[in-house]
Amino acid sequence: xxxxxxxxxxxxxxxxxxxxxxxxxxxxxxxxxxxxxxxxxxxxxxxxxxxxxxxxxxxxxxxxxxxxxxxxxxxxxxxxxxxxxxxxxxxxxxxxxxxxxxxxxxxxxxxxxxxxxxxxxxxxxxxxxxxxxxxxxxxxxxxxxxxxxxxxxxxxxxxxxxxxxxxxxxxxxxxxxxxxxxxxxxxxxxxxxxxxxxxxxxxxxxxxxxxxxxxxxxxxxxxxxxxxxxxxxxxxxxxxxxxxxxxxxxxxxxxxxxxxxxxxxxxxxxxxxxxxxxxxxxxxxxxxxxx
Numbered sequence: 001x002x003x004x005x006x007x008x009x010x011x012x013x014x015x016x017x018x019x020x021x022x023x024x025x026x027x028x029x030x031x032x033x034x035x036x037x038x039x040x041x042x043x044x045x046x047x048x049x050x051x052x053x054x055x056x057x058x059x060x061x062x063x064x065x066x067x068x069x070x071x072x073x074x075x076x077x078x079x080x081x082x083x084x085x086x087x088x089x090x091x092x093x094x095x096x097x098x099x100x101x102x103x104x105x106x107x108x109x110x111x112x113x114x115x116x117x118x119x120x121x122x123x124x125x126x127x128x129x130x131x132x133x134x135x136x137x138x139x140x141x142x143x144x145x146x147x148x149x150x151x152x153x154x155x156x157x158x159x160x161x162x163x164x165x166x167x168x169x170x171x172x173x174x175x176x177x178x179x180x181x182x183x184x185x186x187x188x189x190x191x192x193x194x195x196x197x198x199x200x201x202x203x204x205x206x207x208x209x210x211x212x213x214x215x216x217x218x219x220x221x222x223x224x225x226x227x228x229x230x231x232x233x234x235x236x237x238x239x240x241x242x243x244x245x246x247x248x249x250x251x252x253x254x255x256x257x258x259x260x261x262x263x264x265x266x267x268x269x270x271x272x273x274x275x276x277x278x279x280x281x282x283x284x285x286x287x288x289x290x291x
């Protein structure tokens with residue numbers, strides 16, 4: 001009848017609408033993810049809905065980081081996906097596994113891509129490109145994922161990583177990128193990276209170095225591990241200058257009054273993603289094109 005709203009014929013459980021339950025990754029059920037899906041997708045249908053991935057810190061606060069983008073999801077017709085990469089996989093003492101992309105025989109970038117394909121099937125959305133946010137340990141992962149898969153990203157926001165990988169063919173991974181192809185089977189594609197708007201965020205009071213200073217014989221120590229700077233602020237500025245020198249479309253913002261806390265950094269990330277998701281007639285922007 002005229003004026004009647006017809007719901008899209010989804011076979012979706014209510015557990016997958018709004019703030020979803022935790023969903024096992026079918027590819028490897030040691031890992032899982034949750035989503036936020038606006039209920040409007042039932043009446044709208046999936047066309048026009050896009051994906052934003054938000055990657056947790058070392059605290060594994062994946063459900064919380066998902067909800068910090070819920071309002072943006074409602075306004076911009078997004079599905080938010082937040083992966084869970086548990087600590088203690090294969091080694092009870094390990095907390096850093098996902099941050100450097102590869103750990104033992106696990107490739108965390110490929111795991112995320114598998115989760116994304118599973119979400120695409122669940123919601124019926126196009127995931128050729130997606131937006132990516134990471135905070136702290138998640139920012140470790142996000143900027144290294146950007147190096148490996150720029151062709152999959154529409155925009156990337158990197159918030160307060162403890163350590164950074166510099167685009168440097170004179171140093172090995174993870175400090176530099178010289179042996180990236182040997183490790184991952186992919187070489188740097190700077191042309192593709194230049195098409196992805198990138199945002200770097202850090203709190204102006206994020207100066208505690210206890211958890212980020214690399215020491216010989218511990219963790220991910222390697223020569224040059226601390227060369228990017230002492231604090232997260234220093235290291236992000238080093239990364240910013242490095243990306244600028246490679247003509248990447250990068251911005252840097254320090255948030256006054258913020259320490260090492262995700263919440264104050266989400267607001268500028270939301271503005272950044274909203275800007276790069278709005279094009280003519282509300283359609284997503286082509287990667288690399290700015291309003």
